Amino acid sequence: MLLDVVEFVLGGTVVTLAVTGVALPMGFALGLLFSLARVYGGRFLSRFAALYSIVMRGVPPVVLLFILYFIIAGAINLSPFWAGSLSLGIISSAYQLEIFRGAVLSVGRGQMMAARAIGMSRLKAIRYIVLPQALRLVIPPWSNEAATVLKDSSLVYALGVPEILRRAQFMSASTYQPFLAFGTAAVIYFLLTFLTNRVLDLVEHRTRIPAN
Numbered sequence: 001m002l003l004d005v006v007e008f009v010l011g012g013t014v015v016t017l018a019v020t021g022v023a024l025p026m027g028f029a030l031g032l033l034f035s036l037a038r039v040y041g042g043r044f045l046s047r048f049a050a051l052y053s054i055v056m057r058g059v060p061p062v063v064l065l066f067i068l069y070f071i072i073a074g075a076i077n078l079s080p081f082w083a084g085s086l087s088l089g090i091i092s093s094a095y096q097l098e099i100f101r102g103a104v105l106s107v108g109r110g111q112m113m114a115a116r117a118i119g120m121s122r123l124k125a126i127r128y129i130v131l132p133q134a135l136r137l138v139i140p141p142w143s144n145e146a147a148t149v150l151k152d153s154s155l156v157y158a159l160g161v162p163e164i165l166r167r168a169q170f171m172s173a174s175t176y177q178p179f180l181a182f183g184t185a186a187v188i189y190f191l192l193t194f195l196t197n198r199v200l201d202l203v204e205h206r207t208r209i210p211a212n
Contacts, residue, residue, distance in 0.1 A: 002180065005171050005175065005177065005180050005181055005184055006184050008167055008170075008171055009164060009167045009168050009171060009181065009184045009185055009188065010164075010184075010188060011167060012162055012163045012164035012165075012166065012167040012168075013164060013188060013192070015081070015161060015162055015163040015164075016150070016153050016154075016163040016164045016192070017192075018081070018085075019081070019084065019085045019088065019153040019156055019161065019163060020149055020150045020153050022082070022085035022086065022088075022089060023085050023086075023088035023089040023091075023092055023149050023152075023153065024089070024092065024146055024149045024150075025089075026085075026086065026089025026090070026092070026093070027088075027089045027090075027091075027092030027093040027095070027096045027145075027149065028093075028096055029093075030089070030090065030093035030096070030097075031092070031093040031094070031095070031096025031097040031099065031100055032096070032100050034049045034052060034053070034093065034094075034097040035049070035096075035097045035098075035099075035100035035101040035104060036100075036104070036126065037049045038050060038053075038097065038101050039101060039104050039105065040122065040126065049097065052094060052097070053094050053097050053098060055094075056090070056091060056093070056094030057094050057095060057098075061088075061091050061152055061155060062155050062158070064087070064090075064091050065084065065087050065088065065091065065155050065156070065158070065159075066158075068083075068086075068087035068090055068091070069083045069084055069087050069159060072086055072087060080156070080159040080160050080161050081156070081161050083159070084155075084156035084159045084161055085156070088149065088152060088153065088155070088156070091152075092145065092148075092149050092152075095145055095148070096142070096145055099138055099141045099142055099145060100134065100138060102138075102141070103134040103135070103137045103138035103141075104130060104131075104134045106134070106137055107129075107130050107133045107134055107137075111125075111129050111130065111133075112125050112126075112129065112130065115128075115129045136207050136208065139200060139203060139204040139207065140204060142200070143196070143197055143200035143201070143204070146196055146197075146200060147193045147196055147197055150189070150192055150193055150196060151189060151193065154189070157169065164185050164188055164189065165185055167185075168181040168182050168184060168185035169181070171184075
């Protein structure tokens with residue numbers, strides 16, 4: 001019984017990692033763009049990015065997931081997996097926006113001024129001066145968001161995507177062993193989150209900016 005439950009629930013790990021593998025990079029790309037718009041985009045783009053952040057972070061993720069799922073799936077006829085993954089990416093982008101914004105602002109304004117003073121355009125200064133430093137500084141808080149997205153991938157079970165929680169729910173109903181099924185899911189999520197954080201800790205250590 002135990003091995004059957006573990007094997008079946010563990011089979012959803014691939015789907016969970018796939019959902020995370022779509023949502024997290026998408027949130028990274030959108031969050032980075034919106035953060036740059038928030039800091040350097042001028043009045044209109046900055047206010048738009050701020051409004052986007054406030055709205056997306058002010059609504060429960062599961063509510064946004066359903067809203068975005070029906071919008072995305074209805075507009076371009078995507079499968080629940082893709083629509084759910086893209087929806088989680090959009091949700092994550094609002095949180096990553098604030099993470100990147102804090103990292104960008106932590107790079108001294110004098111560095112941008114110095115770059116402009118030697119003839120660099122604002123775009124080149126952002127690309128070659130600000131971002132390399134900000135992306136190093138962002139790793140610790142970003143690792144928390146990576147763990148959050150990994151755990152939030154469980155929300156797509158409500159759309160019928162057969163990830164870890166969906167499979168645990170099926171085993172709970174078929175074996176009448178809810179503690180065993182959901183306990184197995186909890187252990188798998190913990191291990192995935194733990195490994196993710198340890199890998200990102202290693203990346204942070206290797207890319208840390210030496211103290212003066």
